[in-house]
Amino acid sequence: MDPLSAAERILAAIRAIPRGETAAYGVVAQRAGLPGRARLVARLLSQNEDPALPWHRVLRADGRSAFPPGSPDHDEQLKRLRREGVAIDVHGRVRPAKRAKTVDEEIWGGP
Template sequence: MSDQQLEAIRSLLRCVPSGRVTSYGRLAARAGIPRGARVAVAALRQTPDDQPLPWHRVLRADGRIAFATDHPHYAEQLRRLRDEGVVVSGGRVDLSRFGWAEDSPELLLPADD
C-alpha cells in the first residue's frame, strides 16, 4: 500500500460525520482501493497518535464492531458511537439507518491505474 492510499483513507475518514458510520471496505473503495478493507485497517493502525481520527465510525461490512467484546477498544468504540447517537445493539449498527451516504459519487476518489 502506498502513502497516497493511506492518506486517502485517512482523509475520507475525517469526512464521516458524527452519528454516521462506514465499513472498512466502503472506506477503501471510496479511496479508490477496491477490495481494500485490509488496507483500511492498516491505515488506521499506522496512523500516528498525533493525528487523531474518528476510528470508531468504521465497522465491519455487516455493521459489527470489529473488536472482540472483551477488548478495551470494543467498549471505547461502543461508548463513542452511543455518545454520537448511533444505536448499537448486540455489537452491531444498522447500516441502512446510520451508514454514511455511501452512494455519493462526488465523494469517490478515482482508482489508480
C-alpha cells in the first residue's frame, strides 16, 4: 500500500502540474491514484494554506475557474494563469493546448 496519504498524493499531483499548464480536478485526482475523487481535490484546495502550492493551475473540467466570475479569487486565478502564458478566451475558459504529434504523425504526416 502507498505510504502517502490521499491528501499528500493530491498535493504532489498539483505540484507536478508544469508552469503554463492546467489540469481539471478529476485529472488531479486520477494522477493521485484516486479516480472519481474530484470533490476531494476541491475540498483539499479550499483548505489549503500553502502559498507555494500552484492552486491556480487546477480548473473545472470545462476549462473554467471554479470561483464565481468577478470574485477576487477568480480574478487572481486568471491573472496567475495569464502570467504563466496560459491562453484564456473572452469567456474565461482556458484554451486547450494543441496535442503533440505522435511519432508516426511526425514521420508519415497526418493530423
